[in-house]
Amino acid sequence: MTVLGIETSCDETAAAVVRDAREVLSNVVYTQIPLHSPYGGVVPEIASRAHVEKIGQVARAALDAAGGQVDAVAVTYGPGLAPALIVGVNFAKGLALSLGVSLVGVNHIEAHLHSPFLFDSPADATFAAPDPRKLCHALGLVVSGGNTLLVDMPEYGRYETIGETLDDAAGEAFDKAAKLLGLGYPGGLKIDRIAAAWRKANPGAALVPFPKGRPREGVAALSGLPAELCVSFSGLKTSLLRYVQGHPEVLDAAAPVRGWGGYEVSDAVAHVVASYQEAIAVAIAERVRAALRRRRYAAFVLGGGVSLNSRIRETLAEECRAAGVPILTALPKYTGDNGAMIAGLACLRRRVDGEAAMRMDAEPSLEVGDGNGKEAANG
Numbered sequence: 001m002t003v004l005g006i007e008t009s010c011d012e013t014a015a016a017v018v019r020d021a022r023e024v025l026s027n028v029v030y031t032q033i034p035l036h037s038p039y040g041g042v043v044p045e046i047a048s049r050a051h052v053e054k055i056g057q058v059a060r061a062a063l064d065a066a067g068g069q070v071d072a073v074a075v076t077y078g079p080g081l082a083p084a085l086i087v088g089v090n091f092a093k094g095l096a097l098s099l100g101v102s103l104v105g106v107n108h109i110e111a112h113l114h115s116p117f118l119f120d121s122p123a124d125a126t127f128a129a130p131d132p133r134k135l136c137h138a139l140g141l142v143v144s145g146g147n148t149l150l151v152d153m154p155e156y157g158r159y160e161t162i163g164e165t166l167d168d169a170a171g172e173a174f175d176k177a178a179k180l181l182g183l184g185y186p187g188g189l190k191i192d193r194i195a196a197a198w199r200k201a202n203p204g205a206a207l208v209p210f211p212k213g214r215p216r217e218g219v220a221a222l223s224g225l226p227a228e229l230c231v232s233f234s235g236l237k238t239s240l241l242r243y244v245q246g247h248p249e250v251l252d253a254a255a256p257v258r259g260w261g262g263y264e265v266s267d268a269v270a271h272v273v274a275s276y277q278e279a280i281a282v283a284i285a286e287r288v289r290a291a292l293r294r295r296r297y298a299a300f301v302l303g304g305g306v307s308l309n310s311r312i313r314e315t316l317a318e319e320c321r322a323a324g325v326p327i328l329t330a331l332p333k334y335t336g337d338n339g340a341m342i343a344g345l346a347c348l349r350r351r352v353d354g355e356a357a358m359r360m361d362a363e364p365s366l367e368v369g370d371g372n373g374k375e376a377a378n379g
């Protein structure tokens, strides 16, 4: 089965064609980052307009590169920004109608957990993830610009959220720190590179002791989830602000700079950045350790743009090694938002046609597990 996947939940207009859930035949991503960076974050109205402008050519390019024939059109119908989701859902409906094929609605977060199973060529020697249909009870973690959550997957296609962030997603925590430190938007990749260079040059050096984001048991925002599986990054952000206010040298425009990881920043900024990243990496690793202790998992599945972070990958690989659980990570190009993860997961999901397809609607607050294997004829 060959599926065209459409993704417009945030600031990437993306389309891809995937065969049999895993083999990516084409993958086209138009990123809107230059449109949003002057504002320091994603502006929904701008995102929606840019999706309207680009979706046609992005989908056409993905279809053409894969030979033009598909059995279904899949689309992210939630969660995400309403004005952005609506563009993709309506475009997908029209395209499915005109091609005379079925429509499949896909949950964006569940699709991130499919990304480690995608490959470009079956001969890809670096590719180790098994067929998802053969996956036994797995633990999933999605860390992205909009989401940070731990997911229990008793079998492939069934999901239950067991932990999440009480406030900011990990990507937001990176992006907000980058903004405060004058590193621009988005900041995750820059922080990763600067921090890696600083750590390499200063092995074992003391880091700023930022809080590791552990919420208190019983806090109302936990909504019944165990505190040991949840994170909170708002205290970390405040702590960074206080540190910067108390150490004027960090934002001193006259301080000498040098190339840390390819970016011209002062030693003080590189030190703070490495410390801040470590706090996020430790917070996430501690929650994963707690989850891995709660039951015997057959695999740990990692997805989302922040899963590319080198320190987070390192700490999570250590946790999985210690627990004896294989870690499945996506190829770098499939960590951020893309259409391939949507098309891939759709191959394992229910297709809808006719009136049912036309009733499909965007669901900005869609939760993980809402479809639980039966997804996604929400019409």
Ligand code: KG4
Binding pocket: 010, 011, 143, 144, 145, 146, 147, 170, 171, 172, 174, 175, 186, 187, 188, 189, 192, 304, 305, 306, 307, 308, 309, 310, 335, 336, 337
């Ligand atoms: O999955 P994604 O495209 O999600 C959303 O749009 O929600 O991820 C984007 C996020 C941004 O917050 C970006 O700063 C972060 O992923 N990011 C990183 C890295 N690369 C991207 N964060 C930390 N380290 C990275 N290497």
